[in-house]
Amino acid sequence: MSQLSVTEAAMRSFSQANDPRLGQVMALLVKHLHAFVAESQLSKEEWLRGLEFLTQSAAITDADRNEFSLLSDILGISSMVDVVSQPDGGTSSSVLGPFHNHDSQLRPNGVDLSGDQPGQKTWLHGRVMNVQGQPIAHAEIDFWQNADNGLYPAQDPLQDPQNLRCKIHCDADGNFNLLTLRPHPYTVPTDGPVGALLAASRRNIWRPAHFHVIVSAPGYVGLVTELFPADSAYIDNDTVFGVREGLIVPLLPSQNAEVAARYGIATPFFEMNFDFHLVPQA
């Protein structure tokens, strides 16, 4: 068979799938992977090295560590999936990442998540609105970030599993606020084959600092996103390509005495203000 006929036969082999969408997705995967082999003129030795890479990734993957998810992230595939599924209008979405935890506890709007742990106090506040700028009452914010040592609870046995994460409900005017800490850049895991690939490629291994947020409200498309302090290192060089222009937000010193008094903290503390805009469900 010629190159074209191998590709056509492999695409056609999925034409009888029980689920037509499965057949469509697989045929397109075949089409584009074959185009990759043709354009790169991939040699058998290179194919074998690729296979060995996947085999090494398999060996390091378990319930707590998924090298394939990381590979998807550092190839920008996770971000690409995010971008193509972004509805028109509304706040940009971004990647979910591996550290989301479904059992975060509901805390009062205004909660202090920072307590007495080390870090720079940061007051995060804003509103949840529709694309016309009208408030959405009682929208839910699901929030998580890393601690002052750069680690998430799942990476750090010394942290409480609920540290620096919560759900809160906005008030009737869509307002939310909470006290937390300035987040920190961190590296993706580099002890596996993906780390070796990043090293061989002389690639940056860091993500810029970010807050993770999922915003949801009945009747609206759920928003999975991240907020990036504008002055973070690596803001222009995120190793998983999650930064979107509209998600880069100033994180500035504040002298707001009323907020300082409410939390019993010193001024200046840091402040980030961000309004989310949700798209109605179709």
Add this chain to the structure above:
Amino acid sequence: MSQLSVTEAAMRSFSQANDPRLGQVMALLVKHLHAFVAESQLSKEEWLRGLEFLTQSAAITDADRNEFSLLSDILGISSMVDVVSQPDGGTSSSVLGPFHNHDSQLRPNGVDLSGDQPGQKTWLHGRVMNVQGQPIAHAEIDFWQNADNGLYPAQDPLQDPQNLRCKIHCDADGNFNLLTLRPHPYTVPTDGPVGALLAASRRNIWRPAHFHVIVSAPGYVGLVTELFPADSAYIDNDTVFGVREGLIVPLLPSQNAEVAARYGIATPFFEMNFDFHLVPQA
């Protein structure tokens, strides 16, 4: 970032690789995988199902079983790599498959591999030549196939590990011959996630019958190929897309009394005649 800028950033991230070829291959992989996501408008749920598929493939992969190699085969990627690396002229190559064994023993030209095991006696013979049709003296043939039960020794503890495999050296005129058995169609392994994908896609799981052959000689490009009896089931529907037009060969009854007497077998036996043409090294 837009779709284009995510793709450009991810491609550019490989531009500083230590090995420029690594950077080139990775950038092209990014380009084509992103194009797949864009054209299929892959949803997050579908991406998660794909990730789960790879995770399940990882769980079933070990030293004796590689689900990623099988996935490459049934997507036609292995065949595509084979086709793009095929040098001009000469006999078509085909896929190596998972059952090649580097320690096959050197046997005399004309060897009887069939012995007294069940199966249809088949005399395979031909010549090894260059692309001008001149014989290549003493070229090496590395040969393997499955037994009458459809299994290779690696799949069947009742077979000798060396059953129906050998290396032989052609004579000074490039002639080779051996007595073996008619090979049989067989299915790819279907007990893993690839098997589930083939079932959901209502795809054929069989390969047509074939002999595996590697032909090598100093100064020539080594040839990894397969010979397919023309009357085999699934000849038009190989689940790994390995069939090439020039490798479909008649396997016909023979009344050759001299050959029958040499091996002490009855007529008619089966006969396949095939000449290999090797391409000189660059």
